[in-house]
Protein backbone atom coordinates (compact mmCIF):
# COMPACT_ATOMS: atom_id res chain seq x y z
CA UNK A 228 0.00 0.00 0.00
CA UNK A 229 1.25 3.47 -0.78
CA UNK A 230 1.72 5.96 2.05
CA UNK A 231 0.01 9.29 1.50
CA UNK A 232 1.91 12.31 2.80
CA UNK A 233 1.59 16.08 2.84
CA UNK A 234 4.60 18.42 2.74
CA UNK A 235 3.90 21.52 4.84
CA UNK A 236 6.54 24.16 4.06
CA UNK A 237 8.15 24.09 0.64
CA UNK A 238 11.52 25.80 1.11
CA UNK A 239 14.96 24.18 0.95
CA UNK A 240 14.00 21.10 2.99
CA UNK A 241 10.43 20.65 1.67
CA UNK A 242 11.70 20.84 -1.90
CA UNK A 243 14.47 18.41 -0.95
CA UNK A 244 11.81 15.92 0.18
CA UNK A 245 10.05 16.22 -3.21
CA UNK A 246 13.41 15.81 -4.93
CA UNK A 247 14.44 12.64 -3.04
CA UNK A 248 11.01 11.09 -3.63
CA UNK A 249 11.44 11.72 -7.38
CA UNK A 250 14.93 10.14 -7.32
CA UNK A 251 13.80 7.03 -5.45
CA UNK A 252 11.05 4.52 -5.99
CA UNK A 253 9.37 4.22 -2.62
CA UNK A 254 5.62 3.63 -2.24
CA UNK A 255 5.00 7.21 -1.06
CA UNK A 256 2.45 9.52 -2.68
CA UNK A 257 2.49 13.26 -1.99
CA UNK A 258 -1.17 14.29 -1.90
CA UNK A 259 -0.64 17.94 -0.93
CA UNK A 260 2.08 20.57 -0.62
CA UNK A 261 1.66 23.90 1.15
CA UNK A 262 3.79 27.03 1.41
CA UNK A 263 2.96 30.39 2.99
CA UNK A 264 0.85 31.46 0.00
CA UNK A 265 -1.39 28.44 -0.56
CA UNK A 266 -1.34 24.78 -1.54
CA UNK A 267 -1.54 22.25 -4.33
CA UNK A 268 -3.68 19.19 -3.69
CA UNK A 269 -4.10 16.06 -5.78
CA UNK A 270 -5.39 12.95 -4.03
CA UNK A 271 -4.00 10.75 -6.81
CA UNK A 272 -0.52 12.28 -6.37
CA UNK A 273 0.85 15.79 -6.90
CA UNK A 274 3.08 16.10 -9.99
CA UNK A 275 6.32 16.80 -8.08
CA UNK A 276 8.36 17.99 -11.07
CA UNK A 277 5.63 20.50 -11.97
CA UNK A 278 5.35 21.61 -8.31
CA UNK A 279 9.12 22.26 -8.08
CA UNK A 280 9.07 24.14 -11.38
CA UNK A 281 6.07 26.26 -10.35
CA UNK A 282 7.76 27.13 -7.04
CA UNK A 283 10.93 28.17 -8.88
CA UNK A 284 9.15 30.21 -11.54
CA UNK A 285 6.39 31.87 -9.55
CA UNK A 286 7.64 31.79 -5.95
CA UNK A 287 4.76 29.61 -4.78
CA UNK A 288 3.66 26.00 -5.18
CA UNK A 289 0.01 27.01 -4.81
CA UNK A 290 -2.76 26.30 -7.25
CA UNK A 291 -5.42 26.96 -4.58
CA UNK A 292 -5.61 29.37 -1.66
CA UNK A 293 -6.02 26.54 0.86
CA UNK A 294 -3.81 27.07 3.90
CA UNK A 295 -1.56 24.45 5.47
CA UNK A 296 -4.11 24.00 8.26
CA UNK A 297 -6.89 23.47 5.65
CA UNK A 298 -4.72 20.77 4.03
CA UNK A 299 -4.03 19.00 7.33
CA UNK A 300 -7.72 19.12 8.22
CA UNK A 301 -9.34 18.18 4.94
CA UNK A 302 -6.99 16.12 2.74
CA UNK A 303 -6.84 12.38 3.54
CA UNK A 304 -3.26 11.30 4.31
CA UNK A 305 -1.27 9.25 6.80
CA UNK A 306 1.83 11.42 7.40
CA UNK A 307 2.26 15.20 7.67
CA UNK A 308 5.84 16.28 6.93
CA UNK A 309 6.42 19.64 8.68
CA UNK A 310 9.23 21.82 7.27
CA UNK A 311 8.26 25.42 8.09
CA UNK A 312 10.71 27.91 9.70
CA UNK A 313 11.86 27.33 13.27
CA UNK A 314 10.52 29.56 16.04
CA UNK A 315 12.01 28.45 19.32
CA UNK A 316 10.19 30.54 21.93
CA UNK A 317 6.58 29.69 21.10
CA UNK A 318 6.98 26.79 18.65
CA UNK A 319 5.53 29.06 15.95
CA UNK A 320 3.33 27.94 13.07
CA UNK A 321 4.97 24.48 13.15
CA UNK A 322 3.44 23.84 16.57
CA UNK A 323 -0.03 24.66 15.24
CA UNK A 324 0.50 22.30 12.28
CA UNK A 325 1.76 19.42 14.44
CA UNK A 326 -1.06 19.74 17.00
CA UNK A 327 -3.58 19.80 14.15
CA UNK A 328 -2.03 16.72 12.49
CA UNK A 329 -2.23 14.69 15.71
CA UNK A 330 -5.81 15.87 16.24
CA UNK A 331 -6.66 14.63 12.72
CA UNK A 332 -4.98 11.23 13.31
CA UNK A 333 -1.91 11.84 11.14
CA UNK A 334 1.66 10.77 11.96
CA UNK A 335 4.22 13.59 11.98
CA UNK A 336 7.75 13.76 10.60
CA UNK A 337 9.56 17.09 11.02
CA UNK A 338 12.85 18.94 10.61
CA UNK A 339 11.51 21.90 12.61
CA UNK A 340 13.23 22.28 16.01
CA UNK A 341 10.94 25.01 17.37
CA UNK A 342 7.88 22.91 18.32
CA UNK A 343 10.12 20.30 19.97
CA UNK A 344 12.02 22.84 22.03
CA UNK A 345 8.86 24.69 23.09
CA UNK A 346 6.45 21.78 23.67
CA UNK A 347 8.20 18.42 23.57
CA UNK A 348 6.26 16.63 26.28
CA UNK A 349 2.87 17.97 25.14
CA UNK A 350 3.50 16.79 21.56
CA UNK A 351 4.78 13.36 22.60
CA UNK A 352 1.73 13.04 24.87
CA UNK A 353 -0.60 13.92 21.98
CA UNK A 354 1.09 11.38 19.71
CA UNK A 355 0.85 8.66 22.37
CA UNK A 356 -2.77 9.44 23.20
CA UNK A 357 -3.75 9.17 19.54
CA UNK A 358 -1.51 6.14 18.89
CA UNK A 359 0.54 8.04 16.30
CA UNK A 360 4.24 8.29 15.46
CA UNK A 361 6.24 11.47 15.99
CA UNK A 362 9.64 11.35 14.24
CA UNK A 363 12.19 14.18 14.14
CA UNK A 364 15.62 12.80 13.17
CA UNK A 365 16.21 15.75 10.80
CA UNK A 366 16.05 18.29 13.66
CA UNK A 367 19.51 17.35 14.97
CA UNK A 368 22.55 17.10 12.73
CA UNK A 369 20.80 17.01 9.32
CA UNK A 370 21.86 13.76 7.68
CA UNK A 371 23.59 12.44 10.82
CA UNK A 372 21.27 9.79 12.32
CA UNK A 373 21.92 10.47 15.99
CA UNK A 374 18.42 10.22 17.51
CA UNK A 375 17.38 6.99 15.85
CA UNK A 376 20.86 5.54 16.43
CA UNK A 377 20.69 6.29 20.16
CA UNK A 378 17.08 5.21 20.64
CA UNK A 379 16.77 2.24 18.29
CA UNK A 380 20.08 0.85 17.06
CA UNK A 381 21.58 1.12 20.56
CA UNK A 382 18.42 -0.18 22.27
CA UNK A 383 19.21 -1.75 25.63
CA UNK A 384 22.40 0.26 25.95
CA UNK A 385 22.11 3.07 28.49
CA UNK A 386 23.43 6.34 27.07
CA UNK A 387 25.58 8.02 29.70
CA UNK A 388 26.58 11.20 27.87
CA UNK A 389 26.56 12.88 24.48
CA UNK A 390 28.92 15.60 23.33
CA UNK A 391 28.93 17.01 19.86
CA UNK A 392 29.83 19.61 17.30
CA UNK A 393 26.28 20.34 16.17
CA UNK A 394 26.46 23.61 14.23
CA UNK A 395 28.20 23.66 10.86
CA UNK A 396 28.37 27.46 10.66
CA UNK A 397 30.22 27.80 13.98
CA UNK A 398 32.48 24.91 13.09
CA UNK A 399 33.39 26.51 9.78
CA UNK A 400 34.25 29.82 11.50
CA UNK A 401 36.31 28.12 14.23
CA UNK A 402 38.10 25.90 11.69
CA UNK A 403 39.12 28.99 9.67
CA UNK A 404 40.33 30.77 12.82
CA UNK A 405 42.38 27.70 13.70
CA UNK A 406 43.80 27.13 10.19
CA UNK A 407 44.54 30.72 9.21
CA UNK A 408 44.91 32.58 12.51
CA UNK A 409 42.25 35.10 11.37
CA UNK A 410 39.88 37.05 13.64
CA UNK A 411 36.32 35.97 14.44
CA UNK A 412 34.94 38.89 12.38
CA UNK A 413 37.06 37.94 9.36
CA UNK A 414 36.04 34.26 9.47
CA UNK A 415 32.36 35.22 9.94
CA UNK A 416 32.52 37.57 6.93
CA UNK A 417 34.03 34.80 4.84
CA UNK A 418 31.30 32.35 5.95
CA UNK A 419 28.63 34.93 5.04
CA UNK A 420 30.16 35.45 1.58
CA UNK A 421 30.07 31.70 0.98
CA UNK A 422 26.43 31.45 2.13
CA UNK A 423 27.45 29.26 5.11
CA UNK A 424 26.44 31.92 7.65
CA UNK A 425 23.22 33.93 7.41
CA UNK A 426 23.16 37.75 7.17
CA UNK A 427 21.96 37.68 10.80
CA UNK A 428 24.17 34.92 12.24
CA UNK A 429 22.92 35.30 15.84
CA UNK A 430 21.12 31.95 16.10
CA UNK A 431 24.28 30.11 15.10
CA UNK A 432 27.14 32.09 16.68
CA UNK A 433 25.40 32.73 20.01
CA UNK A 434 24.87 28.98 20.36
CA UNK A 435 21.04 29.15 20.14
CA UNK A 436 20.79 26.52 17.37
CA UNK A 437 23.08 24.17 19.31
CA UNK A 438 21.02 24.72 22.47
CA UNK A 439 17.88 23.65 20.59
CA UNK A 440 19.58 20.44 19.45
CA UNK A 441 20.84 19.68 22.96
CA UNK A 442 17.32 20.19 24.36
CA UNK A 443 15.88 17.81 21.74
CA UNK A 444 18.53 15.16 22.51
CA UNK A 445 18.07 15.57 26.27
CA UNK A 446 14.33 15.03 25.97
CA UNK A 447 14.32 12.26 23.36
CA UNK A 448 17.43 10.24 24.22
CA UNK A 449 17.70 10.91 27.98
CA UNK A 450 13.97 11.15 28.75
CA UNK A 451 14.41 14.56 30.42
CA UNK A 452 11.83 17.33 30.40
CA UNK A 453 14.22 20.13 29.48
CA UNK A 454 13.57 23.51 27.90
CA UNK A 455 15.71 26.22 26.41
CA UNK A 456 16.30 27.85 29.82
CA UNK A 457 17.87 24.66 31.22
CA UNK A 458 20.97 24.99 29.02
CA UNK A 459 24.02 26.94 30.13
CA UNK A 460 25.13 28.67 26.90
CA UNK A 461 28.16 30.64 25.69
CA UNK A 462 28.60 31.50 22.00
CA UNK A 463 31.75 31.85 19.92
CA UNK A 464 31.89 35.60 19.15
CA UNK A 465 34.38 36.44 21.94
CA UNK A 466 37.03 33.90 20.89
CA UNK A 467 40.26 35.62 19.84
CA UNK A 468 43.12 34.54 17.54
CA UNK A 469 45.32 34.66 20.68
CA UNK A 470 43.13 32.02 22.34
CA UNK A 471 43.59 29.81 19.28
CA UNK A 472 47.35 30.35 19.39
CA UNK A 473 47.56 29.33 23.05
CA UNK A 474 45.37 26.29 22.39
CA UNK A 475 47.49 25.29 19.38
CA UNK A 476 50.74 25.59 21.36
CA UNK A 477 49.32 23.13 23.90
CA UNK A 478 48.17 20.63 21.23
CA UNK A 479 44.52 21.72 21.31
CA UNK A 480 41.97 23.44 19.12
CA UNK A 481 38.70 25.18 20.12
CA UNK A 482 35.26 23.82 19.18
CA UNK A 483 31.72 24.82 20.11
CA UNK A 484 30.60 21.74 22.02
CA UNK A 485 27.07 20.87 23.07
CA UNK A 486 26.99 18.32 25.88
CA UNK A 487 24.63 16.36 28.07
CA UNK A 488 26.17 14.73 31.10
CA UNK A 489 24.85 13.86 34.58
CA UNK A 490 21.64 15.78 33.91
CA UNK A 491 23.56 18.95 33.00
CA UNK A 492 23.07 20.61 29.61
CA UNK A 493 25.79 22.91 28.32
CA UNK A 494 26.82 24.66 25.11
CA UNK A 495 30.21 26.40 25.15
CA UNK A 496 33.53 26.74 23.35
CA UNK A 497 35.86 24.03 24.63
CA UNK A 498 39.49 23.03 24.17
CA UNK A 499 39.66 19.76 22.24
CA UNK A 500 42.90 17.77 21.75
CA UNK A 501 44.00 18.02 18.12
CA UNK A 502 43.88 14.22 17.73
CA UNK A 503 40.38 13.90 19.29
CA UNK A 504 37.52 12.70 17.02
CA UNK A 505 35.57 15.92 17.83
CA UNK A 506 38.29 17.91 16.01
CA UNK A 507 36.49 17.87 12.65
CA UNK A 508 36.90 20.54 10.02
CA UNK A 509 34.49 22.77 8.14
CA UNK A 510 30.69 22.48 8.17
CA UNK A 511 30.55 18.85 9.35
CA UNK A 512 28.62 17.77 12.44
CA UNK A 513 29.89 15.11 14.80
CA UNK A 514 28.61 13.50 17.98
CA UNK A 515 30.28 11.25 20.46
CA UNK A 516 27.89 9.03 22.39
CA UNK A 517 29.13 7.44 25.61
CA UNK A 518 27.26 4.20 26.27
CA UNK A 519 27.22 1.86 29.24
CA UNK A 520 27.97 -1.35 27.33
CA UNK A 521 29.44 -0.37 23.97
CA UNK A 522 31.83 2.35 25.14
CA UNK A 523 32.15 5.43 22.99
CA UNK A 524 30.43 5.56 19.60
CA UNK A 525 31.22 8.46 17.31
CA UNK A 526 29.06 9.47 14.38
CA UNK A 527 29.46 12.28 11.89
CA UNK A 528 27.81 13.66 8.80
CA UNK A 529 26.62 16.64 6.84
CA UNK A 530 24.67 18.78 9.31
CA UNK A 531 22.44 20.70 6.89
CA UNK A 532 21.43 20.99 3.25
CA UNK A 533 18.30 20.35 1.29
CA UNK A 534 18.88 16.76 0.12
CA UNK A 535 20.88 15.68 3.18
CA UNK A 536 18.16 16.84 5.57
CA UNK A 537 15.50 15.30 3.32
CA UNK A 538 17.34 11.97 3.57
CA UNK A 539 16.68 11.94 7.34
CA UNK A 540 13.02 12.83 6.70
CA UNK A 541 12.71 10.02 4.13
CA UNK A 542 14.08 7.45 6.58
CA UNK A 543 11.53 8.57 9.21
CA UNK A 544 8.70 8.34 6.64
CA UNK A 545 9.75 4.83 5.60
CA UNK A 546 10.15 3.75 9.25
CA UNK A 547 6.49 4.66 9.85
CA UNK A 548 5.39 2.95 6.65
Ligand SMILES: NC(=O)c1ccc[n+]([C@@H]2O[C@H](COP(=O)([O-])OP(=O)(O)OC[C@H]3O[C@@H](n4cnc5c(N)ncnc54)[C@H](OP(=O)(O)O)[C@@H]3O)[C@@H](O)[C@H]2O)c1
Pocket residue numbers: 235236237238239240241261262263264286287295310311312313320338339340341365366369530531532533536
Ligand atom coordinates in the same frame (compact mmCIF):
# COMPACT_ATOMS: atom_id res chain seq x y z
N1 LIG B 1 17.92 24.00 5.54
C1 LIG B 1 18.53 23.04 6.25
O1 LIG B 1 19.59 22.55 5.88
C2 LIG B 1 17.89 22.53 7.52
C3 LIG B 1 18.50 21.46 8.19
C4 LIG B 1 17.88 20.92 9.34
C5 LIG B 1 16.68 21.49 9.80
N2 LIG B 1 16.14 22.57 9.13
C6 LIG B 1 14.86 23.10 9.60
O2 LIG B 1 13.84 22.69 8.68
C7 LIG B 1 12.85 23.71 8.55
C8 LIG B 1 12.77 24.17 7.11
O3 LIG B 1 14.02 24.70 6.72
P1 LIG B 1 14.21 25.36 5.28
O4 LIG B 1 15.66 25.64 5.16
O5 LIG B 1 13.53 24.53 4.27
O6 LIG B 1 13.41 26.75 5.48
P2 LIG B 1 12.89 27.70 4.32
O7 LIG B 1 13.71 27.51 3.10
O8 LIG B 1 12.79 29.05 4.94
O9 LIG B 1 11.41 27.16 4.01
C9 LIG B 1 10.33 27.30 4.87
C10 LIG B 1 9.05 27.03 4.14
O10 LIG B 1 7.96 27.15 5.03
C11 LIG B 1 6.94 27.90 4.39
N3 LIG B 1 6.03 28.52 5.32
C12 LIG B 1 6.23 29.59 6.15
N4 LIG B 1 5.11 29.86 6.83
C13 LIG B 1 4.18 28.96 6.42
C14 LIG B 1 2.82 28.74 6.74
N5 LIG B 1 2.18 29.52 7.63
N6 LIG B 1 2.15 27.74 6.11
C15 LIG B 1 2.78 26.96 5.19
N7 LIG B 1 4.08 27.12 4.85
C16 LIG B 1 4.76 28.12 5.46
C17 LIG B 1 7.67 28.91 3.53
O11 LIG B 1 6.79 29.41 2.56
P3 LIG B 1 7.28 30.40 1.37
O12 LIG B 1 8.12 29.53 0.46
O13 LIG B 1 5.99 30.81 0.75
O14 LIG B 1 8.04 31.48 2.03
C18 LIG B 1 8.78 28.00 2.97
O15 LIG B 1 8.29 27.31 1.85
C19 LIG B 1 13.27 24.83 9.51
O16 LIG B 1 12.57 24.69 10.71
C20 LIG B 1 14.77 24.61 9.69
O17 LIG B 1 15.25 25.09 10.92
C21 LIG B 1 16.70 23.08 8.00
